[in-house]
Amino acid sequence: MDITRRAFIKTAAAQSAVAAAAVLFPGISFGAWKNLDTSSGGIEWKKAPCRFCGTGCGLLVGVSLDRAVAVKGDPNCSVNKGLCCVKGYHSIQILYGNDRYRKALVRKNGELVETPIQEALDLVAEKMKETIKDHGKDAVSIYGSGQWSIPDGYAASKLFKGCIGTNNVEANARLCMASAVTGFMTSFGLDEPMGCYDDIDHADVFVTWGNNMAEMHPVLFSRMLANRKTKTHVKIIDFATRTTRTSQAADKSIIFSPQTDLAVANAICHEIIRNKWVNEDFVEKHVSFRKGKTNIGYGTEDHFKFTDKEETADFREYKAFLQDYTPEKVEKISGVPAKDIKYMAALYGDPDKKVTSFWCMGMNQHTRGTWINNLVYNIHLLVGKISTPGNSPFSLTGQPSACGTVREVGTLTHKLPHGVVANETARKLAAEIWQVPVENIDPKPSYHTVEMFRALDRGDIRFMWIQVTNPMVTMPNLKRYRKGAQKQGRFIVLSEIYPTPTSDIADVILPSALWVEREGFFGNSERRTQHNEQMVPPPGDAMCNTWQLIEVARRLGYEKQFPWIREAYIEDIWNEYIQFHDNPKHRMASYKELKARSGVQWPFVDGMETKWRFNPEYDPAAKGDGFDFYGKPDHKARIWIRPYEPAAEFPDNEYPLWLNTGRILEHWHTGSMTRRVPILHKSAPASYVEINPDDAGALGVTNGSRVKVSSRRGSVVMTASINGRGLPPKGMVFVPFFDENHLINEVTLDAFCPISKQPDYKKCAVRLERA
Amino acid sequence: MPVFSYLAYPVQGAKEELFNDLSALDYCEAMQAENKEVLILVTDTPDEKTEKALQKQLKTLKSLQSLGMTFGHTDQ
């Protein structure tokens, strides 16, 4: 690189930092800073949401000669205010791995053979027709992703639900967000958080519930630290099952025994009531009480069915129920000292403190995921700390468009872009917008993700199209589902950018355009929709996933429903899609607006974004002068009576340790992109098992030794990490899942929350041996 | 040849010390905010090996509480 260009890059780097500082610290001044002219340098900066996590940072991507060459945080994006994390900054390198799929591949005699893409698309359509003819419409399926751009998910839903008439549409967000959705629906009747990231600037107390934000949502965590830096009274409490980088930065770290967050949440409510910290007026006006079934099972058997039965309860019944959850009783179950439970209750109960609770997979990947979401809402509802700046129960999302594509477009078996398949009005609206007969849309949901892969194994499903996800690394109890997918008579299509273990089960691989190689939209955790234009060309024959779906839909005879042209299809799809949400509770910004701005939050009404829902001061759909939980017919939020119930599997003599799995800062999910970025790969080249020093000592294992982690389902041999970046308590091990060479999901259990059907990746029983 | 920029947060009361520590490191340019407890750090390393070594060095600085990235560029 020549000197001038390098000097330009360095100036741009310094400028980015100054811009970020100016947003985070209003009035900041850097005397030494000279605002040099950086308009030269041959780089054009264009906005895009980050490709990785659900934080949804706004990036500016520097493009030079059809190549993305640099990234900076977008200071105009209120999400990150110019900041970014290590993944965001290396995101452009994911475009340029040497082994990118550039051509379509078709399996012939066991080998994947390069094939012209149009021929591969012909084969996909033929196989779909053949499968439907031989086995019925419910034998074909699509499995997508919270990393799908919104038009991808929309086209998939329209093709499968509207045209083909099967509800076999699922997405990997089932594995990360489904309990959040059922939590919102049962407590408020509407999905997605009521608050926004501005809560971080207003809160006095943050409680992270099983949420290692320092690694999983690092930019939001940086904003929390910046808030604490400017206001000395701000406190961060990390409530988790293991010590992480978040615990280290927190003011207090409280460790609980797996699954017992249910009991602790109830104990916090017990204390709030006992100390008369309840906001009586709020509860009286805005809350009603409910109870549901108990002993609800774990879904480990095929064809498991569960439907909750909602019953009305009252405050007296709720108080009586909480008698089993005194801090002293709960200390015995959870291992959390009663004084710490009382301390947390006092923070939530203090009328002068604004409290924000954050959670993500720790609460959602839980066999009682819906319940624990309900129980944390209970705390906020009891004290009326909700829907106002800084008072926020905030369910963070993991993937960049789990909200935008999966939850809002409704790419789950029971959902439509507006409402559910079981609802006739919702089906009629979809049929009208999609221009299909209403009878096409099946009123019965079919398979949720785990059951969909079981159906593939059983042969009830014969054709699966997988886009933008890597289930042969991420499915729990993986061996069963890999064997199932490899059985005779199954046909798997994979739209991908790099080879992954899922490629091994594919019969056709379609090369996909990635991120800024195509136009699209993501929707982040705070109801923010973000647009990116196509900035650089995709390699070889790589094609946008939406366009792949359109090509196949036309081959299946649905030209009328998929009439769009290459030059404008993303805009046209957006215009069609937003008709589903054209009401004050969910109105979305226009294409023009989204192109111009660094993201827009919905409901977007009369040119105004809604930062806090259900509060008439901020939300045009809310009526009256207090709060209006308009998602429920009586306009009241629900406090749910939900007990503590144990995990599906827990340590015993044979398998004496808990296994917890998760992510790390440097790698995105299964690492298929970030492991191809040299600096990220070198920072964390292989997965490992974190062991408590006492357990390691008892086993004679030292840091770096090889150990075998086994469960009733499988085993994996890996390196021991003792006192590394995370520290599990005695009796627990932790393994990150990013490494396809160490498939920890061969060990995990496919138990799930019976309400949300989201698997629990955080708890099963294992044993360790020296390898 | 990676170039990065960061907001560097000092531990309580150690802004000046952090400025000196960062300025003393190879491949680093630091700039202090006049009126807030934060600095800007721009790093410019010749290759990934040096970049990794620098990252390690940064982690050992006692005056540094945390870094928030704001820009990234690599010549790949």
Ligand code: SF4
């Ligand atoms: S915090 Fe998430 S969205 Fe922001 S830069 Fe990092 S990975 Fe991207």
